[in-house]
Amino acid sequence: MQKKPQILERHLVAQSRLFRVESFDLRFSNGVERTYERLVPGGNGAVMVVALLDDEHVALIREYGGGIEDYTLTLPKGAIDLGESLRDACNRELQEEIGFGAHEFVYLKKLSLSPSYMSGGIDVVFARNLYPSQLEGDEPEPLELVPWKLAELHELYGRADCTEGRAIAALALAQEYLAGRFQGEVLEP
Amino acid sequence: MQKKPQILERHLVAQSRLFRVESFDLRFSNGVERTYERLVPGGNGAVMVVALLDDEHVALIREYGGGIEDYTLTLPKGAIDLGESLRDACNRELQEEIGFGAHEFVYLKKLSLSPSYMSGGIDVVFARNLYPSQLEGDEPEPLELVPWKLAELHELYGRADCTEGRAIAALALAQEYLAGRFQGEVLEP
Incomplete structure (x- = not known):
């Protein structure tokens, strides 16, 4: 090294x-x-969640991206509040953005945005065993929940409205985790 | 919509x-x-290249990331020069960063960094049929070429020094392309 x-x-x-x-x-x-x-980011970090709605479907959201000035298909994500645990942040974001909480959270990896130009990262967490629960978020308009088949992620990657590198990386990590080729760490309540 | x-x-x-x-x-x-x-980025865009060294190995580089203040394993990438074609930019970056040019380039996708907060994107290109050729780049020190087995990408994803979301996404897209599940577009010289 x-x-x-x-x-x-x-x-x-x-x-x-x-x-x-x-x-x-x-x-x-x-x-x-x-x-x-x-x-250099402010704040306490951020989370991105790959949540299974059932054995075959992952939860995507359609939201407006101010950076690209267009709607985009991506994963639930958001900033961690001061003093909030990683698991609690994930469970709050899921309830705010897709109207579900989860019983099971598995930490996968911290992804960097651009190692050359940014110090920030986002923690990628896998979630399943969902239950309906809605929390009010700070979104300017309601987000649309879009269930997507795990077996058809390659079709998602081919869509012009799915562009976020971190989301595609997070989905690839979740697939490796589900295939038993990637080690995760269970987040205890 | x-x-x-x-x-x-x-x-x-x-x-x-x-x-x-x-x-x-x-x-x-x-x-x-x-x-x-x-x-809002300046410049003329950027490219990231998934280059096959042979049928089994992809070319990674180990380089210093100023953003994370550490060395990281990632893909060859760089800014497109004014007036330069996408294909020429990819071939130049490969020669500067890994000491190879390529005969075959296939456009995969434009990835966004953060659709919420950044307007910029990076064009992901797949390359193969490599030939030895070195060009002088603007790197402060030589980059290390690290061949990585395509069949063992899940082990790369598990490493602490492989963190870049876009690189993991680009590798996942290349795998889908090689499996015939993702459509690319050949870049003609």
Whole structure:
């Protein structure tokens, strides 16, 4: 494994309501120096949930994405509240976004958005044994629940309104988990 | 399909060397108004390449990620130069990052990073029929080429140094393409 670059100096260069940009000077082990910029997230992290509605269907949501200015098919997800456990955050987001809670949660992996330019990550959790339960979320309009067959995820990937890399990665991880090729960690209540 | 929200006003709220943050006011079809922020990328887009070294191995790189301040296993990728075709960008990045060019390129999909907060995307391209050829890139240190067995991608996903959502998504798309379940589009020279 290579020796990590030395961080010489870092400072905040831009900030808005939601985003913070940090600049930092690095010296690599071969002596080369570079200035990098990265996004630093606020908050307490975020979760993305792959929830099985039954043995054959996963829960997708259709929601408006302000970044791409269009509706998109993706997975339930959201920010973790201050002091909230990972499991509680997942169960709250499911109840807010698809109208179900779950009895079983399995931690799969922390995914990074862009390792080169962002320090943030999202925790991917698998959920099943769902029960109907609705919580009021902060969505500007109700989200549409779209059940999708696990056996037909390749057709989802081919759709123009399914674009989010993290969601496709999370679904692939869940498939590997269900096939017994990927180790998860049960989240106890 | 739902009617898209109306965009009432937008303006630049923060800017650094690499990042631009835009704020915009939206009115949803149910009358609810919200202020959103999103990252707007500069440049001409970016490519990520799933390249087969032979029938069994895909080309990974180990590189330093400034965002996560650590080395990470991911796919060759980079920005498209002004006026450069998608195919030429992929072939240049492969030569700079793994020391191979390719004779065959197949377009798979444009992946979004975060549909909620970022307008940018990355074009995922599959490549094979490689030939040795090295080009000088702008990397601060040489990247390490790591061949990985296609049959053992689930072990890659389980590694702590493989975190990038888009890379895992791109590998899953390539697997579906190779299995004949996902349609690609050959990029002609």
